[in-house]
Amino acid sequence: MFTFLHAADIHLDSPLRGLETYADAPVGQIRQATRRAFDNLIDLAIAERVAFVLLSGDLYDGEWKDYNTGLFFVNRMGMLRKENIRVFLASGNHDAASQITKSLRLPDNVHLFSTKQPETLLLEELGVAVHGQGYDKRVLAENIARTYPQGLPHHLNIGLLHTSLTGRQGHEPYAPCSLDDLMAKGYDYWALGHVHLREEVSRSPWIVFPGNIQGRHIHEPGAKGATLVRVEEGRIATVEHRDLDVLRWSLCRVDLTDCTTMDLAIDAVRQGMETEQAEAEGRPLAIRLQLVGKSELHAELHRDSALLTEEFRGLAAGLGEMWLEKVVFATQRPVALAVDLGEETPMAELIQAIEGLDFEPAALMELVPGIGELQKKLPPELLHEGGLVPASISEASDLREEIKEMLIARLLGQGGRR
Template sequence: MACMDEFRFLHAADLHLDSPLLGLTEKSGDYARLVADASRRAFSDMVSLAVESGCRFVVLAGDVFDGDLRDTQCGLFFINGMARLQAAGIRVFMILGNHDAENRFAKHLRVTDNVHLFATSGAETCVMEDLGVAVHGHSFARRDVRDNIARQYPPPVPGLFNIGILHTACQGREGHESYAPCTVEQLVNHGYQYWALGHVHTREILHENPYVVYAGNLQGRHAREAGPKGASLVTVRGGEVLTVEHRVLDAVRWACEAVDLNAATTYAEMGSRIRAASLDLVARAQGRPVALRLELVGATPLHASLIRDAHELQLEVEAILASVSDHIWLERLRVHTTAPARPEVLDPSTGGRIAADIRSAATPEALQAELDTILTTILDRMPAHTRTEEMRAAILHDVPARARDLALSLVENPEAGDNAHQ
């Protein structure tokens, strides 16, 4: 038995079907309906891609569902997708990831005959004799898998193309729980030709020959998952990987964009820069709706009015985006501009003395102790997974500076906002 001369398969992971797109829940009803089924549309396009590309099989590397199943229709939707693949003669090999493991439905999924769900009791092997391919997998039995389960995977089947499907935080990944930890070296030395990894939502090829690949997720779920999302289309020839192509499948595109307002003196100039950046984002999204997290940066005379007139700024930016496209929405606006540097000049006026007092008082040392006490009280009431030292440090750094800038804007140049709009 030998590997077929040439074939294709699709590697996908972290479908998170019916996962809400976080940060968009308060948008308009039309927009809410547009994004509500983004994960389903991405999944449907994945099935279409497998059929149209002539794939012989599909591997799903965990987290098909998003935690506990809220709606059994989601399970039926997935089964219908598997039936479409079966009708095209495409087999499916899937494992349960950490989210699937807490899903009461996933373990008892009665899917079509073309689907093999790997066991939770240990690693096992499926051989496709017609292709000369051996697929190895191990499902999560529980959410919190901290063991190096890759060590349990069987040795490669001699003379076949061996694929390992593994849900793992390989060598640790920032922002992801350290589930099923392992190393790239361990996987490379195991003897398989391709490792199809899941759990990390960013596409990454960790190693070539043999290939160790994170396909990333099909659909970004929040602004930290920005950019194109999709699956990996793999072509095998003569028992070796010929190509690993990233195919974009996301239905809604998340984007994080920093617009530099350095030296901008009017809102019209600011609008021109935001519009140019937005037009570029819309073009790159290729017709997909865009959820934009916008950050304004740079040293600008507008700084005081931007932080003082937050509501007006929000409306201004939303109007600019509406002029660019009906399908770009502002998920969040952050103002991280600064005032232009200027020489220190002694100002004997009342306003000048107040400004000097603000500068001397609004130092991290003066406010940090009180702010730290307030933060401790707030963070203690938040869910454990949201309490991070990074969050605390960012607040302790930003709040004193923003309070100082706002106070100075009111004292030093109360009419700056009116002039900037001209």
């Protein structure tokens, strides 16, 4: 019986994004998060007395800023060497972008797979065959899985591969291959990398994306870590996720449908934050607050979004080691405006015109000359680099809706909260 550990997408020294603009942000934890998570990986490997560690690509985050990133990795590999733990590493697309990586001398317990063709390493004392190939360039469009050798008889066969398979949202289609391509090789375990969300693609055979070991922004929420595999009598007995992250990202979704006063809404937000904090199990937490539901407070929420954002930020700070990354005001009116105002009233026609506006930045400036003044009043969460531009294309629709709702709320309202 023995165990091995499978991790991927370490992205050593990659910065955490989304909190750096806030004065109370945990700067030290942000800078050291990926290293501390990697230390947790090393500690887990030693504590579990694993036979070997598999690293399925993107150990680094492209070109290093200095050589210390590599020295840190070599030092941690030395710690595993003292414990007689071997390491098998297949480079990924980010590793291929680094020139320094190619000249880094690794300890003799670490094997870096060839980038030219698949290699097979035999661990005869364990009855294991490890197959793998790394990237020699950042963009690898070929299906290299098809060139992997067939599994060896009377061995536990493991394949290391940095791939998007048939495609995963948010990830470039590198080293594409199908489930059938992998199954055809007759391996017992495919140790995949590249996709940052943990996924057990198959259990017969085991085909696993362990996810990255540390979330780096709000689009990588939830528990992050590695996969611990136990082998008994030459067969895989258990496959378990183990948490390694040191700072967790979370989407805190709060339904305000039943909240009839702002005090009740704030209490609901506090309860939501406390729930997320409990699930983080003592880790510092960065949250994105999303307010949803058909709420009587819809207009007030949008009208006073800047003030409320600061109030919610204060709630998070009061809970300790929690930071509010952003507030998304996504509630809906309980009754359509046309019903309240009358479909043919001048006010209804004006609001209908606002709802139909093209809210691309240039068109918005032309159609609404006073938008410059409104822009100064918008909360920073709606701005990017000082302009009405979403931080990503995926957020563009939400941004437009928030601006429309703010305009309508100001049109209908008679001032903010007292």
